[in-house]
Amino acid sequence: MGENQESVSSLAIHIYEYISMKNPRFLWFTKNTRINNLNLNRYTQLIRFQISKSFSTTDSILQLDSSLFKFRKMSDIFFGTTTTLNRFSFLRNDSKFIDSLIKNSTSPTRLVFFKQFEKNSIHSIVHFHKEPIDDNSVQKSDPKLFVLELNNLPENLKEKFLNWSNKNINHDFDIRKELTLVFLGMDENNLNDKIKFLSCGNELTSTVKTFSNTGGNNTKINNESISQTETEISKLDEYFQYEDYKGVPYFAVDLTNCKELEEYILNFNSNSIQIDYLKSMPELLNLTNNEASIFSYSKTYLDWLMRNQFCPGCGSKVIPIDAGTKLLCTNSETIEINDNKVSACPVKQTSVNNVCFPRSDPVIIVGIISSDGKKILLGNNKRHAFRDAKHKMYSCIAGFMEPGETIEEATIREIWEETGCKASNVLLNSMDQMKKLI
Numbered sequence: 001m002g003e004n005q006e007s008v009s010s011l012a013i014h015i016y017e018y019i020s021m022k023n024p025r026f027l028w029f030t031k032n033t034r035i036n037n038l039n040l041n042r043y044t045q046l047i048r049f050q051i052s053k054s055f056s057t058t059d060s061i062l063q064l065d066s067s068l069f070k071f072r073k074m075s076d077i078f079f080g081t082t083t084t085l086n087r088f089s090f091l092r093n094d095s096k097f098i099d100s101l102i103k104n105s106t107s108p109t110r111l112v113f114f115k116q117f118e119k120n121s122i123h124s125i126v127h128f129h130k131e132p133i134d135d136n137s138v139q140k141s142d143p144k145l146f147v148l149e150l151n152n153l154p155e156n157l158k159e160k161f162l163n164w165s166n167k168n169i170n171h172d173f174d175i176r177k178e179l180t181l182v183f184l185g186m187d188e189n190n191l192n193d194k195i196k197f198l199s200c201g202n203e204l205t206s207t208v209k210t211f212s213n214t215g216g217n218n219t220k221i222n223n224e225s226i227s228q229t230e231t232e233i234s235k236l237d238e239y240f241q242y243e244d245y246k247g248v249p250y251f252a253v254d255l256t257n258c259k260e261l262e263e264y265i266l267n268f269n270s271n272s273i274q275i276d277y278l279k280s281m282p283e284l285l286n287l288t289n290n291e292a293s294i295f296s297y298s299k300t301y302l303d304w305l306m307r308n309q310f311c312p313g314c315g316s317k318v319i320p321i322d323a324g325t326k327l328l329c330t331n332s333e334t335i336e337i338n339d340n341k342v343s344a345c346p347v348k349q350t351s352v353n354n355v356c357f358p359r360s361d362p363v364i365i366v367g368i369i370s371s372d373g374k375k376i377l378l379g380n381n382k383r384h385a386f387r388d389a390k391h392k393m394y395s396c397i398a399g400f401m402e403p404g405e406t407i408e409e410a411t412i413r414e415i416w417e418e419t420g421c422k423a424s425n426v427l428l429n430s431m432d433q434m435k436k437l438i
Helices: 003-022 095-103 155-170 259-266 289-307 407-419 431-437
Strands: 026-031 046-050 055-058 061-064 110-117 121-132 138-140 147-149 180-187 218-221 224-227 240-242 245-254 273-278 318-321 326-329 334-337 340-343 363-366 397-400
Touching: 095 155, 095 240, 110 259, 110 289, 121 289, 155 180, 155 259, 180 289, 245 289, 363 407, 397 407
Parallel strands: 026 046, 110 245
Antiparallel strands: 055 061, 110 121, 110 147, 121 138, 121 273, 180 245, 218 224, 240 245, 318 326, 334 340, 363 397
């Protein structure tokens, strides 16, 4: 080990000793190349520190320069924008934490809504602002995710979320009966940088906002009059705090089996507001990057839960646990193997399996450029609706990687299968390099 590596290692040990007393986490220290990680707690959260020369120690208390906590701007992609939303994945199986997010009467817990439709599809609920152009036509704004705060719902609807929380704790077999929820995380916007998991500079709430109808419409749900004005909204805390963790909680909600909640939301329709389901790709592409990130995150989990109702190992019913982020086979039968009693379900027999969590399948997407660099080959899929020839949707060629394939092999195969063209000279680009090309 070189002298530089030794100094970095000794610094890592120093940070380990200090932070393990203050806030045990999983730390990953880097200086040009990655060095050994230090596992401080099995319920961990990843924190990255860029080790630099600007550090000092005083009275055995580590003082890090504030620049160590700052990151360069992350690469920005439409369905994966880095925001101030912290997933807190290690708290998903903490039923006390999840229960308090639902039952705390002052928590600013926010809900994003989805509904299942035919052909195994699930779509988000959005709202549009409408402005009359003339007597016969109306102009719609770009869609916005329809987000409500849980504690602003009427009592009969809040009760349904309380029931879900109790079922999540007890792993009840009928947990999907009315609502399916997925805990997305907590927004750490406006928190002190020393508390935040990630100081990315992109506040989630800059574009993802809770819905409010200032028109003063009144709606009746179960004969209960509900005013839809901002003045009627109850006073909620700015943040929710659990132990050392703070933020604004977010849940994705599949309301397919809860007609009362769907009716409540649709009754926000008015002369100036349209509530609708986001079904078309062109409209989806009009979401802001932050909203698209929340949309893809939510839809991935809810779509996975919708499509997986039974265990692939034994055919028994599976239920969502850990706030909707994991599936549990309900088969309780046992069999005897080598004088040991084990679960009759082959999935539950294994210590680690990949059917309890959503799949992340590798996919390639490629810009097919002519040899002279002057043309690019795009595709037009007939499944995507278009109004006329000027509004066709074109896209790059993409496809799933096969087992045992390299990225280059998958790229050449997909180009040939989708277009009939034979390609060569596959160039892999990082996002930063791609931006330079654009």
